[in-house]
Amino acid sequence: MFNPTRDQVREFFCSAWKKHVERLPLVGAEVTAADIAARHPEYHALLANPDAALNQEWAPESGQMNPFLHLSLHLAIHEQTSIDHPPGIRAAFDQLRARMDAHDAEHVLLECLGETIWRAQREGQPMDALAYVDTIRRKASLL
Structure with missing residues (x-):
């Protein structure tokens, strides 16, 4: 299983954003990452400054939200909904x-996913997908 480091995640999003801005070809998950980043203008300056x-x-x-955690959760939700897993x-989501709005709906899923991860970590148990x-x-x- 792919388990990137903190820096690899940050470099991935910065690189995808740079390619998007420069209209360079995006491959694989970069396409989704750039789309997610485009919907978050509050992160554009940060993504443009990898250092x-x-x-x-x-x-x-x-009270600060880690932008890379936020973007990564969006990426996870995109993957989950695209393959309908968990079933x-x-x-x-539909x-x-x-x-x-679809982006607002993603944020509801983000909140639910964050709560589920937090609960699993607190209880020392695997995530309860159901x-x-x-x-x-x-x-x-x-709603």
Whole structure:
């Protein structure tokens, strides 16, 4: 399984963004990464400055969201919905998209995924995929 380092993730997003801006060919996951980055103008300056991206820290205690965590979660959600894994996530996502903008719907999934990861880490257990999809379905039915 691919397990990139923090710096590799940051370099990947910066490189994909640079290629996008320079209209160079994108390959594989770079296409999705550049699309996700394009929908986040608040990160463009950071992505254009790889040195700053590699050296900056974002502490949750200070209320800062790590942009690379945010972009990576978007990438994970894109992959999950494209292959419908965990099973049912695509239908749950479609329910959300029927009620809101696709990017806003992705942010609902991001929140659910973040909660699921946090719970698994706190409990020292694997992620509960069924609970994850169920949480998305519940949120979709409330909106």
